[in-house]
Amino acid sequence: MIGILGATGAVGRTAARRIAAYGLGPLRIGGRNLTKAADLASTLPAPAHAVRVDLNDPAGLAAFCAGCRIVVSCAGPTYQVLDTVARAAFAAGADYVDIGGELAAKDALTGDGVVGDRTAVFSAGVMPGLSGLLPRLLAKGRPPRRLDVYVGGAAVFTPLSAVDALLTRGPRFGEPMAAWRDGRVAPGTLAPLHQVRLPGFPVPVHAWPYLTTEAQTLATDTGAGEVRSYNVFVSNRLPEALAAAWAEAPDARPETLAPYAETVVRASLRDNADFGAFYVMLFTARPRPGAPPGPTRVLLTAVDSYALSGVVMALATRAVLSGAVPPGVHLAAEVLDPDATAAALREDALVTGLTIE
Numbered sequence: 353m354i355g356i357l358g359a360t361g362a363v364g365r366t367a368a369r370r371i372a373a374y375g376l377g378p379l380r381i382g383g384r385n386l387t388k389a390a391d392l393a394s395t396l397p398a399p400a401h402a403v404r405v406d407l408n409d410p411a412g413l414a415a416f417c418a419g420c421r422i423v424v425s426c427a428g429p430t431y432q433v434l435d436t437v438a439r440a441a442f443a444a445g446a447d448y449v450d451i452g453g454e455l456a457a458k459d460a461l462t463g464d465g466v467v468g469d470r471t472a473v474f475s476a477g478v479m480p481g482l483s484g485l486l487p488r489l490l491a492k493g494r495p496p497r498r499l500d501v502y503v504g505g506a507a508v509f510t511p512l513s514a515v516d517a518l519l520t521r522g523p524r525f526g527e528p529m530a531a532w533r534d535g536r537v538a539p540g541t542l543a544p545l546h547q548v549r550l551p552g553f554p555v556p557v558h559a560w561p562y563l564t565t566e567a568q569t570l571a572t573d574t575g576a577g578e579v580r581s582y583n584v585f586v587s588n589r590l591p592e593a594l595a596a597a598w599a600e601a602p603d604a605r606p607e608t609l610a611p612y613a614e615t616v617v618r619a620s621l622r623d624n625a626d627f628g629a630f631y632v633m634l635f636t637a638r639p640r641p642g643a644p645p646g647p648t649r650v651l652l653t654a655v656d657s658y659a660l661s662g663v664v665m666a667l668a669t670r671a672v673l674s675g676a677v678p679p680g681v682h683l684a685a686e687v688l689d690p691d692a693t694a695a696a697l698r699e700d701a702l703v704t705g706l707t708i709e
């Protein structure tokens with residue numbers, strides 16, 4: 353049995369459809385709205401039944417996880433989910449995959465023996481997730497002189513994603529305007545790029561430097577001399593909405609930031625009205641002198657970033673079930689196989705293009 357929590361959401365719908373289509377096993381579809389869960393279950397190409405469950409109800413969550421080989425959580429916001437569902441999955445003897453979590457969930461599970469011989473993969477979406485995984489295709493056996501990461505486009509934020517975007521602040525997430533240089537974070541070295549034309553992006557864009565902790569690990573793991581990582585927007589509406597919220601609620605606590613989610617969603621709706629929906633992940637490498645030949649650019653395009661995250665969740669679930677991921681708590685970018693993931697993405701109808709050249 354595979355338990356999918358949050359399967360009716362923007363990410364979860366695609367995750368559930370792909371997990372069903374991969375033939376990984378019967379599914380238990382969970383959420384607070386049983387009608388929505390049952391409607392989804394009835395459309396899946398695998399045996400599936402719906403269960404009403406609230407992740408904040410420990411008994412209900414334990415019952416949801418009981419009998420599962422793996423529990424997959426596409427629920428949010430991530431600051432509320434954290435390690436809650438993972439702990440319930442481990443208690444039921446199940447492995448675990450989560451769309452969010454990042455270092456906070458990993459930290460919360462480290463050191464108290466709760467993981468045992470189980471496997472958990474967090475942050476198995478597009479960003480974090482693919483954003484830290486696909487650039488590794490450019491660095492196999494040849495540490496680049498410089499790696500650039502440009503990820504973004506135009507997508508309507510769901511309220512949960514808006515809350516998570518607002519909370520993506522502080523040293524456990526990343527550092528604005530910083531680059532990675534010569535083995536360390538170099539603060540304040542980059543500036544936003546306005547109205548730039550970037551390969552794969554259909555319109556001129558605004559690229560805001562944000563050196564995520566994922567990009568820092570990428571730099572360390574690949575031995576890149578320099579890493580520049582940008583969040584890409586089609587207008588300045590979203591960066592301005594986020595900056596205004598952070599200025600008005602500098603304590604960065606969930607309770608004070610959550611009310612600003614509506615402003616962020618509105619900004620994304622206006623972008624969407626002007627530009628439609630598209631999502632681009634562009635990674636470029638500049639080789640070191642004398643490096644062996646190899647690819648220098650990965651370009652992935654899609655229409656719907658949430659659906660693309662759902663595909664990544666399903667691929668992570670398949671990888672864990674196949675035994676490709678060792679026991680322990682991992683972040684998807686660090687543990688999934690970049691080649692196998694790219695090959696599967698290239699076959700997926702939700703990926704409109706993936707070139708490695």
Ligand SMILES: NC(=O)c1ccc[n+]([C@@H]2O[C@H](COP(=O)([O-])OP(=O)(O)OC[C@H]3O[C@@H](n4cnc5c(N)ncnc54)[C@H](OP(=O)(O)O)[C@@H]3O)[C@@H](O)[C@H]2O)c1
Nearest residue numbers: 358360361362363383384385407427428477478479510516
């Ligand atoms: N890593 C990435 O690249 C990436 C990309 C996109 C999104 N995300 C993250 O993924 C999470 C989900 O985003 P989304 O846009 O898919 O949200 P969404 O469309 O609102 O879906 C949320 C899902 O979780 C369920 N849910 C919410 N609260 C729950 C609870 N207390 N107990 C059980 N189920 C609950 C909802 O169903 P019910 O309402 O019926 O309970 C729904 O199925 C967010 O944290 C977001 O930030 C990450």
